[in-house]
Amino acid sequence: MILVTGAAGITGLAVLRALARRGASARAFVHRESARPAVRAAGASQVVVGDLMEPSDRRRALQGVERLYHIAPRMSEAEIPLGLGLIEAGREAGLGHFVFHSLVHAQCDAMGHHRDKRIVERELIESGLRYTLMQPTMYMQNLLQAWDEVRGQGVYRLPYSEHARMSLVDLEDVAEAAATVLTTPGWDGGAFELCSGDRLTRVEMTAAIAGVLGCAVRAESFSIEDWKPVALRTRTPFQVERVAAMYGHYHRHGLPGGNARVLRMMLGREPARFDAYVRRLAAAGPGPAGRAA
Amino acid sequence: MTLLLTGAAGGTGRAVLAALKRLGARVRAMATREASAQALREAGADETALARFDDPAALAAALRGIDTVFHIPPRMKPEEVDNGLAVIAAARAAGVRRIALHSVINSQVQAIRFHVHKRLVEEAAITSGLPWIIFQPTNYMQNVAWQWARLVERGELLFPYSAQAPISWLDLEDYAEGVARALVEPGFDHGTYEMVSAQAPLNRQELAAIWSRVLGREVRATTMPLDDYMALPHWQGRDPRELAILRTMFEEFDRHGAPGGNWRVLALLLGREPTAYETFARRLAAQRLSPP
Numbered sequence: 001m002i003l004v005t006g007a008a009g010i011t012g013l014a015v016l017r018a019l020a021r022r023g024a025s026a027r028a029f030v031h032r033e034s035a036r037p038a039v040r041a042a043g044a045s046q047v048v049v050g051d052l053m054e055p056s057d058r059r060r061a062l063q064g065v066e067r068l069y070h071i072a073p074r075m076s077e078a079e080i081p082l083g084l085g086l087i088e089a090g091r092e093a094g095l096g097h098f099v100f101h102s103l104v105h106a107q108c109d110a111m112g113h114h115r116d117k118r119i120v121e122r123e124l125i126e127s128g129l130r131y132t133l134m135q136p137t138m139y140m141q142n143l144l145q146a147w148d149e150v151r152g153q154g155v156y157r158l159p160y161s162e163h164a165r166m167s168l169v170d171l172e173d174v175a176e177a178a179a180t181v182l183t184t185p186g187w188d189g190g191a192f193e194l195c196s197g198d199r200l201t202r203v204e205m206t207a208a209i210a211g212v213l214g215c216a217v218r219a220e221s222f223s224i225e226d227w228k229p230v231a232l233r234t235r236t237p238f239q240v241e242r243v244a245a246m247y248g249h250y251h252r253h254g255l256p257g258g259n260a261r262v263l264r265m266m267l268g269r270e271p272a273r274f275d276a277y278v279r280r281l282a283a284a285g286p287g288p289a290g291r292a293a
Numbered sequence: 294m295t296l297l298l299t300g301a302a303g304g305t306g307r308a309v310l311a312a313l314k315r316l317g318a319r320v321r322a323m324a325t326r327e328a329s330a331q332a333l334r335e336a337g338a339d340e341t342a343l344a345r346f347d348d349p350a351a352l353a354a355a356l357r358g359i360d361t362v363f364h365i366p367p368r369m370k371p372e373e374v375d376n377g378l379a380v381i382a383a384a385r386a387a388g389v390r391r392i393a394l395h396s397v398i399n400s401q402v403q404a405i406r407f408h409v410h411k412r413l414v415e416e417a418a419i420t421s422g423l424p425w426i427i428f429q430p431t432n433y434m435q436n437v438a439w440q441w442a443r444l445v446e447r448g449e450l451l452f453p454y455s456a457q458a459p460i461s462w463l464d465l466e467d468y469a470e471g472v473a474r475a476l477v478e479p480g481f482d483h484g485t486y487e488m489v490s491a492q493a494p495l496n497r498q499e500l501a502a503i504w505s506r507v508l509g510r511e512v513r514a515t516t517m518p519l520d521d522y523m524a525l526p527h528w529q530g531r532d533p534r535e536l537a538i539l540r541t542m543f544e545e546f547d548r549h550g551a552p553g554g555n556w557r558v559l560a561l562l563l564g565r566e567p568t569a570y571e572t573f574a575r576r577l578a579a580q581r582l583s584p585p
Contacts, residue, residue, distance in 0.1 A: 106401065107415045122401040126549040167483065189461060189494070190555025191487055199483070253420045259484050265561050 001064050002026045002182050005052060005086070006071030007044065008035035010141065011101060014175035015069055016042035024183050029061045052082050058089040067097040067182050072120075075113055075239040083120030087127045097188070098129045099181055104137040104167065104193050104257045110249045112242050121191070132181050133191035136174045137167040137258050140196070140277040143205075147281065150209060154217045159227040160251035162202040162219035167195045167258050170272035177266040196271040197260030205274065212278045224248065295319045296476060297356060297389075299346075299380060300365030301338065302329035304435070305395060308465050309363065310336055312473035323355050346376035349383065356387035361476060365395040366414075369407060369535040377414030381421050391424045393476060398431040398461065398487055399553040406541040415485075426475055427485040430468050431461040431554050434490070434573045437500075439527060441581055448512045450501045453522035453543045456514035458550035459494035463559075464568040471562035481562075489554035490567035496550070500570065507574040519543055 002019060006012045007028035019026045020043025028044035029052065030036065036047050050057030062068070070086055072079050083100070090098050106118035124131045143150070150156050174194050181187040200208070202219035210217040224244050231240045249255075263271045296313060300306050301322035313320050314337040322338035324330045330341035344351035356362060364380045366373050377394070384392055400412040418425040443449050467490045475481040495503075497514035504512040522543070523536055545551070559567045568576075 105419055107412055108419060109416060110420075118401050122399075122403065125399050125402055125553050128549070132555075186492075186557070187555060189489070189553050190558065191485075191553075192555075192558075193485060195483075253422070256424075257419060257483050257485070259480060259482060261480060261484065261561060262558065265557065 001046070002067045002069065003029060003048075003061055003065040004044070004069045004071070005029045005061075006073060006101075007039045007042075008032075009071060009073070010139075011071050011171065011174070013038065013042045014171050015071070015178045016044050018172075018175035018179035019043065019182065022179055022183050024179070027061070027065065053078060053085065055085065055089065058085055059093065062089055062093040062095060065093070065095065067099065068095055069099045069101065069178060069182060071101040072117075075235075075242045077236075077238050079113065079116040080119055084123055087120075087123055087129065090129055091127060095129060097182075098124060098127075098131045099178065100124055100131065100133050101178070102133050102135050102191075104135045104195065105255065106135065108249065111246045113246065130188045132187050132189070134174070134178060134181070134194060135191055135258075136171075136194040137169050138255055139171045139174070140168050140272075140274055141171045143209075143278070143281065150206075150217055151213065154215060155220055156202055156206050156209070156217060157220045157222055158202065158247070159222055159224045160247045162221050164250050164254035165199050165201050165256045166250070166254055167256050168198045168200060168274055169194050169196045169258075169263070170277050173263060173267060173271045177263060180266055192262050192266065193258040194263045194266075195258030195260060196263070196273055198274045199256050200274060201254075208275045209278050212275065212282050221251075224251075294360040295321050295340070295358060297321045297323060297342070297359040297362045298338075298365060299323045299355075299362065300367055300395070301333055302326075303365065303367065304465065305430075305468070306365050307333075307336060308469035309365070309472050310338060312466075312469035313476065315470075316473050316477045318473070318477050321355070321359065346372070346379050349379070352379060352383045353387055356383050356389055359384075359387065359389050361391040361393055362389050363393040363395065363472070363476060364414075366411075369538040371534045371538065373407060373410035374413050377410070378417055381414070381417050385421060385423060389423070391426070391482060392418050392421060393426040393472075394418055394428065395472075396427050396429050398429045398489070399551065400429065402545065402549075402551075402553075404541060404545045404548075406538040424482040426481055426483075428468075428472055428475075428488055429486060429554070430488040431463045432551065433465045433468070434462050434568075434570060435465045435577075438577065444504065444512065445508060445581075448505075448508075448510055449515045450497055450504060450512055451515045451517055451522075452497060452546075453517050453519040454547035455550075456497040456501075456516055458546050459496050459552040460546065460550055461489045461494045461552055461554045462491040462570055462573075463488050464490045464573050467559060467563060467567045471559050474564070475562050486558050486562060487554035488559050488562075489556050490559060490573075491570045492556050494550065494552035495570055503571045503574055507571065507578050519547075 008030045027046040028039035102117045206217040206219040321340040322333040342355035344355040396411045501512045501514040
């Protein structure tokens with residue numbers, strides 16, 4: 001049995017679907033009862049509802065589990081205690097393989113969530129458990145959050161420079177690589193940077209989008225100070241500060257890391273490129289139906 | 294297109310120089326003493342540059358006209374971060390296209406002092422604005438070589454950490470070839486590569502079993518207290534600050550081993566399977582035991 005934590009998020013659902021395509025049995029760990037239908041639909045054969053901060057819930061979730069794919073909530077204050085708690089529970093339960101969904105450039109301290117993930121990586125390396133570190137770069141799917149504005153108003157706006165160079169990866173490829181690591185032997189100990197090889201500025205992304213949509217799309221940026229009050233309506237102050245630090249780093253340095261070589265090896269084929277992703281997204285049409293792309 | 298190797302005169306530098314020359318690269322080797330520079334020219338370096346990391350003018354001259362700098366920091370130096378930042382700053386100023394780093398496996402593990410240093414230099418390369426390649430080698434299989442006499446004559450595989458600690462192993466020859474290919478062939482930029490040869494971590498008891506087969510005699514895994522080990526003649530005359538940094542590595546190995554990395558990445562760089570520990574052991578034994 002494979003346990004997937006954070007199973008109801010965008011990454012978790014993609015990993016569950018990739019496992020289901022291989023016929024692997026997966027147990028989904030979710031925080032809320034309301035997430036049950038979504039993870040069931042994604043192929044989870046079992047669902048555990050609970051709180052990963054609770055030792056008894058962790059034990060219950062890991063019972064009979066051979067391999068774990070741990071996805072922490074995004075920008076969580078609990079990233080480190082959650083990771084450490086699962087490592088401890090995994091050791092007690094005799095877990096066979098702990099796969100940690102980390103990120104590219106965990107070296108970069110200027111971004112707090114990178115530092116937190118690096119600390120969990122370190123604890124895992126020292127834990128004595130068999131482990132694998134998955135280090136995806138920015139998802140192409142981040143475009144989804146702006147897609148209505150991109151289509152409707154012809155502008156792709158974010159609070160960092162449109163000239164910052166960003167390495168991109170298709171979440172579906174990340175999920176395929178995760179399923180490979182979880183269902184085939186020989187990936188222990190590795191830290192794998194997962195990137196498509198596309199390293200694009202937002203100006204270049206909008207050119208690709210315009211080519212697919214057949215209309216003009218421009219790239220813009222706006223001040224992080226204008227972004228914060230809007231963000232605070234839906235996020236905690238901690239999360240807003242974390243995301244602001246991330247955008248500040250992107251503004252100064254971009255996120256240009258990784259190349260296609262490692263992901264190509266893991267997939268046994270070329271990773272999906274950004275223009276192919278945009279065509280898929282456009283073909284899925286407007287509205288909620290398109291969100292699955 | 295010329296590559297600059299810093300720290301070229303050490304064991305890693307000489308192996309990488311040889312591998313680069315086998316691929317036909319043009320190499321400028323940096324050393325701090327003329328005697329080392331002379332030896333590097335004899336070993337195949339097309340050019341040499343004399344420079345210290347704390348001499349900005351000499352460093353700038355060493356980097357002039359360079360496409361890629363492969364920075365191999367001298368081992369266990371307290372100045373490692375300053376040296377790395379100086380190379381990166383001088384490379385940017387000199388218009389160098391790309392920075393490559395000889396870093397270390399699991400630079401996340403901060404209990405080892407030089408991992409702290411190397412992680413900071415990695416971050417500086419990633420945020421330098423230039424393309425980079427970061428190589429993260431694990432322990433060299435060759436580290437056994439300085440104890441060859443003890444191994445062959447006394448049948449002892451001696452280190453100052455637990456014989457049960459799992460360690461991942463890298464053949465320096467694989468490393469040099471993988472580095473050279475990634476530096477010479479296109480498509481490896483912006484990557485961080487964990488460099489591991491053996492397909493699974495091996496503890497010292499497992500290594501002793503391999504050496505027993507290879508040498509045809511019983512080899513035992515023995516453990517010496519760290520203080521006694523650091524008092525061996527091998528370490529005499531070394532800077533005590535460097536030995537203090539080295540101790541943090543042995544202490545970490547004793548607590549947790551160093552099992553990180555996966556061989557598939559090096560296989561990708563080499564285009565073949567990396568070297569198994571026993572294959573390395575047989576090669577070393579053939580070199581050392583063959584009649585002159």
